[in-house]
Amino acid sequence: MELKRSSGILLHISSLPGKYGIGDLGEEAYKWVDFLEKTGTKYWQMLPLNPTGYGNSPYQGLSAFSGNPLFIDLDSLQEMGLLKKDDFSDLPGFPKEKVDFSRVNKWKKGKLEIAFENYRHNNFPQIKQSFQEFMEKNSEWLDDFTQFMALREEYGLVSWSDWPEKFKMRDVKALKEYRETHQRQLDMHAFFQFLFEKQWKELKEYANEREIMIIGDIPIFMGFDCSDVWAYPELFLLDDERQPTHVAGVPPDFFSETGQLWGNPLYDWKEHKSQNYSWWIRRVKETLKTVDLIRLDHFRGFAGFYKIPAEAETAEKGEWVDGPGKSLFDAMQDELGDLPFIAEDLGVITPDVIELRERYNFPGMKLFQFAFWEDADAEFLPHNYPEHCVAYTGTHDNDTSLSWFENAPEHERLFCASYLGYHTKKIAHEMVRRVWSSVAELAVAPMQDFLQLGNEARMNLPASTTGNWEWRMKPNSTGEKLAQWIKEINITFYRGLEKKDLSAKEYFSRKS
DSSP states (O other): OOOOSEEEEEOOGGGSOOTTSSOOSSHHHHHHHHHHHHHTOOEEEOOOOSOBOGGGOTTSBSOSSOOOGGGSOHHHHHHTTSSOGGGGTTOOOOOSSBOOHHHHHHHHHHHHHHHHHHHHHSOOHHHHHHHHHHHHHTHHHHHHHHHHHHHHHHTTTOOGGGSOHHHHTTOHHHHHHHHHHOHHHHHHHHHHHHHHHHHHHHHHHHHHHTTOEEEEEEOSSOOSSSHHHHHOGGGBOBOTTSOBSEEEEEOSOSSOTTOEEEEEEOBOHHHHHHTTTHHHHHHHHHHTTTOSEEEETTTHHHHEEEEEETTOSSSSSOEEEEOOTHHHHHHHHHHHSSOOEEEOOOSSOOHHHHHHHHHTTOOEEEEGGGGGSSOTTOTTSGGGOOSSEEEESOOTTSOOHHHHHHHSOHHHHHHHHHHTTTOOTTHHHHHHHHHHHSSOSEEEEEHHHHTTOOGGGOOOOTTOOSSOSOBOOOTTOSOHHHHHHHHHHHHHTTOSOOTTSOOHHHHHHHHO
C-alpha cells in the first residue's frame, strides 16, 4: 500500500466534546472534520468502534462486527422523531473532561430504549424499510450478536461462560425458542446497530467529501466475553467446557516487568485455515465499510504469537509459536485485492515480522518517544525513518509527549533536548514538528500533543485496568490559533496540501 505525504491526528470518537457524557457522531464530530479540513490534515485516526465490555477498552470489544451504541447521536434521533425534547429533561451534569462510563451507559441506554419503543409504536415507514434492509444485509453477524446481547442482559452482564448450559453450549432448540420469545430484545439491539451504521455512514461521507480519510483499528485478538467467541468456539483454543486453554499477552518488556497478560483467547489458526480464513476476511471487509485504512494491532502476532497457559497469573511463562503468516494475508488479498493496512510493528520485532510486512508493502510504525532509549542511530529517531512508514509522537498506549518528557530519566530528557536544539519550552509541539519534518509518508500525533496536555490526558496505561479510555477534549479546544499552527506545519513540511491550498511562498508572504 502506498501513501501520499500527509498528516493525521489521533482522536477517538469517545474523546470528542459534547453534552451527553461521551463523544458521539453528532455535531461535534462534524465540527472536528471541519477543523481537520481547515488545517490541511488528511487523516483522522481513531480506536476500534465496537461496543466495549469490562474495563471499557475498545480492545476488549463485545463483537468484531458491531458498532458502539454509546456513539449514537441523540439529537439526530430527536430530528427523526424518535425522541422528544422532554426526554432530555433528566440530563445529568456529566463531566466535560472525562467519560463517566457507568453513568453514561445507564442514562444513554435508557434514551436509546425510548427511541426504540417510539419506533415500535408509531408509524415510521421509511425507517422501517431501511431497518429491514439493514437486518437482511447484515444477518450473518447480526443474528448472533443480538442474541448474545439479549442473553448477556438477561443474565446480569455476566460472561457467556456463566450462562445456563443450554445457552453457553448453544443448544439449537434452546436458542430457537429464545428467539421466538424474546423478539423485542433482539430487534432492539439490531435497531441500535442500524442507527449506528446510518449515522456513521453519513459522517464518513461528510469526511470523505472533504478529502479526509478515516484510519480505523482492528485489534488482533477478541475478548473472551464477546459474541464471536461464543458463536464460533471452534475458531479459538478452548477446551470441552469452552474455557481458554491458552491466552494472549507479551513477555516482560519496557511496559511491565512481568509482561502483559492480556487474557484474550488465542485463535485456532489451523481451523481458520481450513475455512480459508472466512471469518477474518469478513471482519476486514466489514471494517473497510466504515474506514479507509486499517491499523492492524499487534502485527507481530500474525508472524508469531506468545502463548501463555490459561492458568498463569503473569505473562512470564509462555512460548512463542508460529502465526498464520502469509497464508492469511494471501487469502485476504485473493478476496479483497490491495490491503490498506498499517502494521503496528512495535516491540521486539524479529526478521519474520519484517519479511511479512515487506511482502505486502505495509507501512510500519515509528514512535518518537521510543527514540531516546538507545544511541543516536536508533530506528525511532526521525532522521532514520524510512519513507514508507507512519511516524507518531506517541499513541494511545503512551503517555502524552509533555508528560513523557517531564517524567523521563534525566539522560533521555537531555538527549531529547539536544535532538530538538534545546527548544523544549513547548516540548509537545517541538516533537510534533520533528515528526512532521521527517521523510515518513504519514505523520500522526494524538490530539493531546497538539493541546500540550499532561498525564491527566493519558488515554491508556498498558497492564492497568482502571482509569483508562476516559479522556475527553474540552469544548472549544480547536480554536483559530491552534488551527493556524497546524496548517502552518502542514504547509512548511508539505504534508498533503493540494494545489487549491496556499503554497509555502504565498502563505509566508501573506504572514509577513
